[in-house]
Amino acid sequence: MTSAIAPEQLLHHRSFRLFWLASVASTIALQMQIVAVGWQVYQLTRSPFDLGxxxxxxxxxxxxxxxxxxxxADRHxxxxxxxFSILVEAIAAGLLAAGSLGGWLTKEAIFAIVFVIGAGRAFSKPTMSAMLPTLMQPSLLPxxxxxxxxxxxxxxxxxxAIGGFLYVAGPSTVYITSCILFVLCSVLVSMIKVETPPVKRENATLKSVFAGIAYIRSKPAIFGAISLDLFAVLLGGATALLPxxxxxxxxTNSVGLGLLRxxxxxxxxSVAIFxxxxxxxxxxxxxMFIAVGIFGLATIVFGLSQSFAVSLLALVVLGASDMISVVVRSTFVQLETPDEMRGRVSAVNSVFIGTSNQLGEFESGLTAAWFGAVPAVLIGGIGTLLVVALWIRLFPQLFQVDRLVDNTSKKSS
Known part of the structure; x- marks a missing residue:
């Protein structure tokens, strides 16, 4: 494992710096795509259901x-x-650009290409997550x-914001820029030096493949943390309805949509830096439970607002509260999971997160098609508050967790 690194020197550590830059590049590319795809699909169909x-x-x-x-992720x-999974996302971005320039990009074509993006993301996100704990000492993981x-x-x-501004020049401009950033991310990842035990390459068995699920089920606090995020964001996420x-x-216009995003x-x-x-x-x-509750309240405020300024403020509070939950959950799950299991546990965790985000977008689009955008957001915010109350009763072990680093000390001793 790497030598001790002072907290303020994390970005001076080469592997972590490359990891940080790669994360920035891929996430900028993805967020630009989200704005462009959402605006393009809504312009084509005017259907909240299609956004879902x-x-x-x-x-x-x-x-x-x-x-x-x-x-x-655990065997290679x-x-x-x-x-390579990030390169798949780059190719998909190139297809979106080509389709926009060629005029053949229908909503069905967009759905198909977004499916490919999702496949690439299914590999890249949990793999990157499992890689992070191997870059430094466990005590620095929080x-x-x-x-x-x-x-x-x-x-x-x-x-x-960049996606919204670039969209003024056409969606192809957004997609080409995203493609370039994904390629840059892939290059940066290949330069990271990871100190890990020798890779285990034994053949897959049913037991080894499903070990991530078994491990999570054996740890009620971990299961509670992951599932809390699943249901809270599944119900409370209103981002699909931002267009x-x-x-x-x-x-407002595409620039306003970028600011809302x-x-x-x-x-x-702000919370992450703190x-x-x-x-x-x-x-x-x-x-964490208090933060998720604030997330639900902020969702309700956003749903009721007809003021751009109030909506922006509500979304800022929503993001701040969600970040507290993200940091606690991510650190807790990583510290409670041995390295040889991190890929499988991270993959399961990624599905839960993907469920809360992508499937949450579908839920928002569906309920908006049934009841309207405002009732859909309000239902989600109220549902989040109910989930918080229920999970406190179902997972008292999670509510009573006091510290993060202590568990690391035990494992590393």
Whole structure:
């Protein structure tokens, strides 16, 4: 394992710096695509349901590939797995650009290409997540997770805003830029030096493939943390409806949509930077539940707002509260999982996250088609608050978790 690194020097550590830059590049590319695809699909169809379909087709590959992804990440060089899967995302971005330039990009073609993006993401995201703990000592992981999250949030702030501005020149401009960034990310990942035990390449068995599920089921606190995010964001996520809110309720354009997409990341980045230097030290389980509750309340405020400024503020609070939950959950799960299991556990965790995000977008689009955009968001926010109350009763072990680093000390001793 690498030598000790002072928290403020994480970005001076070459492998972590490359990891951080790769995360920024890939997330900017993805967020630009999200803005362009959402705006393009809504312009083509004017259907909230079709916006939900975009989320669904991204999620399906993660669901069906989860056990393959985890096994590959634990049995092969994680850098190479991540590198090639990111190149798949680059190729998909190139196809979106070609289709926009050639005029053949129908909504069905967009759905098919987004499916390919989802397949690439199904491999790259959990593999990168499993790689992070191998870059530094376990005691620094809480700060590293927050630092990595800050990279994601920087990109989520920049990406949608850039995507919105570039879309003025046409969707192909957005997709070409995304393609270039994905290629850059792949190059950066290939340069990372990871110090890990020798890769185990024994043949897959049913027991080894499904070991991630078995491990999570054996740890109620881990299962509670992952499933809390699943149901809270599944119900409370309103991001799929941002094109509807931008166009029909807040009466803004693609630039305004980019700002709305960026707003949650402004709050999340502020919290991530703070937690990178000041990790949570006590009552982290309770803090996570409170944060998810605030997430639900912010969703309700956003749903009721007809003011662009109030909507932006609500999204900032939503992002800040979500980041607290993300850092606690991600660090807790990584510290409680042995390295030889991290790929499979990260793959299962990624499916839960993908369920909450992509399938949550489908849920939002479906309920908006049934009841309207505003009732759909309100139902989601109220549902999130109910989930928080129920999970406190179902998973008291999670609510009572006090510290993160103590578990690391036990494992590394």
């Amino acid at each position: 379909i975009v989320g669904l087709v991204q999620f399906i590959p993660s669901l069906f590939l989860v056990f393959v992804v985890g096994h590959v 060089d994680r850098r190479q797995v991540a590198r 700060r590293a997770v927050a630092g990595s999250a800050s990279a994601t949030q920087v990109a989520i702030i920049i990406g949608p 509807v809110y931008a166009h029909d309720i807040l009466h 960026s707003a949650p990341a402004v709050g999340a980045l 937690l990178a230097r000041n990790p949570l030290r006590g009552r982290i389980g309770r803090t």
